[in-house]
Amino acid sequence: MLNSDFVVKKIIEKDFTFWSGVPCSILGDFINYTSESRDLHYISSSNEGESVAINSGLFLGNNKGIAVFQNSGLGNAINPLTSLVAINEIHAPLIMSMRGNHLGYVDEPQHQVMGSLSKKLLEEIGYSCFVLEGSPSDFEVFNEFLYSLEDLSSYPALLVNRKSIKNVSVSKNFESIDLENEQSKVRLDSQLLDLDPADLDVTKSEISRSDVITILCNNVSQNDIIVSTTGFTSRELAAISDRDRNFYMVGAMGCASAVALGIALARPRNRVFVLDGDGAALMRLGTLATIAKVGPKNLTHILLNNRKHESTGGQALSSRKDFSFARVAEISGYEDVATVSNGKQFQSILQSCNLDRLRFIEAYINSGTLEYLPRPKLSPKEVTLRFKESLIYDDGR
Secondary structure (H helix, E strand, C coil): CEEHHHHHHHHHCCCCCEEEECCCCCCHHHHHHHHHCCCCEEEECCCHHHHHHHHHHHHHCCCCEEEEEEHHHHHHHHHHHHHHHHHHCCCCCEEEECCCCECCECCCHHHHHHHHHHHHHHHHHCCEEEEECCCCCHHHHHHHHHHHHCCCCCCEEEEECCCCEECCCCCCCCCCHHHHCCCCCCCCCCCCCCCCHHHCCHHHCCCEHHHHHHHHHHCCCCCCEEEECCCHHHHHHHHHCCCCCEEECCCCCCCHHHHHHHHHHHCCCCCEEEEEEHHHHHHCCHHHHHHHHHCCCCEEEEEEECCEEHHHCCEECCCCCCCCHHHHHHHHCCCEEEEECCHHHHHHHHCCCCCCCCEEEEEECECCCCCCCCCCCCCHHHHHHHHHHHHCCCCCC
């Protein structure tokens, strides 16, 4: 049986100092040890897919992250693992506990199906699975996993069965991303106060998606980073202003903000803007809570709201018409929250976006897109390589 401190220290030696995950009873003590380690930053994620997306952002920012969760949540992570990690060729290692009937242990019935499929699913995606069974061979298996962490073209997953990792005590005197921001005070932009979402009519908006993107691109510097959600948003950004530091999400709907969070953590001296969509944000609304708790002061979260899934034909959202993303951001704990419906408002807020606080801007936009809207010319892999290379000689870290 391997000790928690040994496992964590050896992985940290490979420069994986950002960890994120979701609780698991098998890995409960291990996750507690991880979150209490003074040598790394641990982010408690709202779901497994979010953890994968955060670590993808860290990789894009030329840093390293690792996700920790149980295989019961693998289904939640499959979408970003296939339509983000795989197609963009992102190094996103996993530590995953094995629920289900393994090594003679009869588990709860809800774990049986995924328990029998999880290793096969990961291998089908392209992951190499290193299985700890609580046997003398675990040390050798773990060393093979460590070696695979050095190969940034690999997809390693450490599968942890019961009684293969044990906890050891750890000092409570530690630094944590989560705890550092518990003491921060929320400051709301005056434009949000006394706002009644029912009074906001999308048909009265004076700006379109392309207007928002154009204004943003006219106000960013060469050092700034833009992450755009899937669909029309990434296609319009590529058409209006293709830049080395644009990262276009062509898949993993709902994960753009988590990817931006990872990049913001990896590049604290760079301003990071994420162009999110209303339908996409609803898919993974818990990420707003995660971002607010972590509180990166270099991140500006722009939510484009026309109250429809426009990229897929204009279908209605799952939310009520008076649903306010700004209110959710406010409750979650974003430091500055604002709503805009015209270019002048948006321009004014952008000019105040410095590296001093986490911001959320809900932009009410008209429907419609550019005529003859092209798709990004680069492949997802090429976008990844170009993005990472643009940051190599930057001092954003």
